[in-house]
Amino acid sequence: MLKETNAENGSRHILLCLSGSISAYKAASLASALVKDGHEVQCAATESALQFIGPAALEGITRKPLKKELFAESSEIEHIELARWADLILLYPASAATIARLRAGLAEDLVSAIFLANNFQSPYWIAPAMNSRMLEHPATQENINILMKWGARIIETETGTLACGETGTGRLVEPETIHAMIKELFG
Template sequence: MARITLAITGSIAAYKTVDLVSSLKKQGHSVTVLMTQAATAFIQPLTLQVLSQNTVHLDVMQEPFPDQVNHIQIGKETDLFIVVPATANTIAKLAHGFADNMVTSTALALPDNIPKLLAPAMNTKMFTHPATQSNLKTLESYGYEIISPKESLLACGDFGSGALADLEIIIERIKETLNEQTL
């Protein structure tokens, strides 16, 4: 099965990645989890480590193996890179080539042939803001496929587009992307 690198950023929707990791593992995939510091405020790395049966990577400066650069090696050992949930902050960093955390450094170091998916989750105003929309278009031009958020009541109490897509949709997009890679 596939080696999937799941990048989790600091959104309340991060809790949904527990079910995502569990589902991907049940399908036989290997899942490597990367987290931003903000993501750890919403979900504990240990939870994801137990479910993925892999080390959760938090710090780009932590190099567990002296003979390799961790964020480079992770990119070399993945068949699919996905950011769930993708915050406006991380989207902006990815669009502009920032490499200041484990998620952005690994993304920037990915080989060109690795498929990249991104599932935004944020407040409606943040999602529809011209800067975010421009950053998403930039990422599409870099080869990212965007899994559109759904319209829903958001955690902040607003209603609109910005809620993380349903996990079934995310999982289906992962399957489709992996199938395309094997053709």
Template structure:
């Protein structure tokens, strides 16, 4: 239950997909809907969008490097701070790493520090259809689902690689609606 005297708090973790620009739209809309958003971006995600964009949209610095001076406990602090975590977009690499319990970067450490029985952790996959259908990726998604992670569906259609099929990031409007419903915020 989110206390009524503060805004709902959402942690968005971005991994390195071409669809990072769509996550910016999601963040922008959620901030305008009254949600406090903080972001974590993998180094690959920062190849697609800049820290300035995320900081400008949220009003908070983006966390990326687990070893950044002054933010050494961010993997615990952010895990305690947020009401909901959403990996958006979630790459094949990040999904497979999370399912293996890897904790050698900020996203993995945060996931293990997250009390999954108490607070929701969601992922929104985005990748090429073959990467999505690969047995290892499918096994990882199943494993994450088994421990309580909510795996949002992907959309089908043209993919950035030129192929067609499943694997497109779920349409941003649908992600926004799901988050607003979860956080009990009126849909703008």
């Protein structure tokens, strides 16, 4: 169910959340494609995500300061405002650890707090990215199933060569594929 905001000119508010995966660089390509489509894109990242991609790339592409602090120097309560602002929240890439945090309902960092504050008022999409064994572990599988049952859309991983050199499932869906899915969502 989409909110009625910003629908007139086709521009939507997309909250792109990043967590700590080696594939985080792909979020820059996705953000760029969404900005070119005329959407407003706001990035939020976990501390670990910023080990893999620098804020400057995301800020330059989106022309918005990256959000990372739960306790920011701001008069606004960021996680509530961001969840309210978003027409779509996309966790891209979604690490095993962040998926576990969402399933546990922990709100210890900005990305997890946004998940709770949104409460599926806007679509919440999760694009896992991890080693095959991490993905197939019962802990991760159970976490994913619960998040799906609650209303999150899980974007299936791709099969291929992984960053660790192994071949299998767990590759983050390519930016072009998720971009097409977002186009379809917003018609």
